[in-house]
Amino acid sequence: MSDNAALPADRADLDGLLTWAVIRAARGFETMLTDVLTPYGLTPIQFGALAQLSVEPFLTQAQLAHRILMRPQSANHLLNVLIERGLVQRTGERGSGRPNPVQLTPTGRALLARAWPRVVAANEADALGISDPQHEQLHRIVQGILQLQAADPQR
Known part of the structure; x- marks a missing residue:
């Protein structure tokens, strides 16, 4: 038996992998959402963080990371960018072992309010x-x- 026997024989074998098909579809959705959000200066992940904080304010960095399927360490960079732009703010004292929730600022809420209708429209079936x-x-x-x-x- 050759090593090639374990490889896909043709495009149908590759297209038959559900996880790969979902990843490809997700990349397409991400590109579409990126195009919708670019006029607002947001990435899909930044949009997701703002939207999550609009429905669940005062999340810690770890909680927010969990909600948007991101590692807590990666969320630190995300939050720093959003804080620098004045879209979110920390509500507690930073320190080891201390909860330090974040929340939307009025600027962040206003930006999300402008982007939200375009994102909703882009998610319609048609x-x-x-x-x-x-x-x-x-x-x-x-x-x-x-x-x-x-x-x-x-x-």
Whole structure:
């Protein structure tokens, strides 16, 4: 048996990998969302952080990182950028072992309010090129996967 026997034989084998197909689709969605957010000077992750803080204010860095599926160490850079732009602020004293929640500033809330309608419109079925039933089914499946991942972060 050759080493090539374990490789995909053709494009159908590669396209048959669900995880790879989802990654490719996610990259496409990320590009689309990046285009929508560029006029606001936001990346998709920055948008996600602001949106999360709008519905759940006073999250710690670790909590926010968990909500937006990011490592807590990486969230430090994200927060520093958002703080420098005046979009979020820390609400406590920084120190080892001390909770230091962050919250949206009025500037951050106003920027999110301007971007939100464009993001919502970009998420409509017709904007994504799919039917309403496909949109609902895809959303239900993705939400189920996210719930599984939240229950078991090692997934």
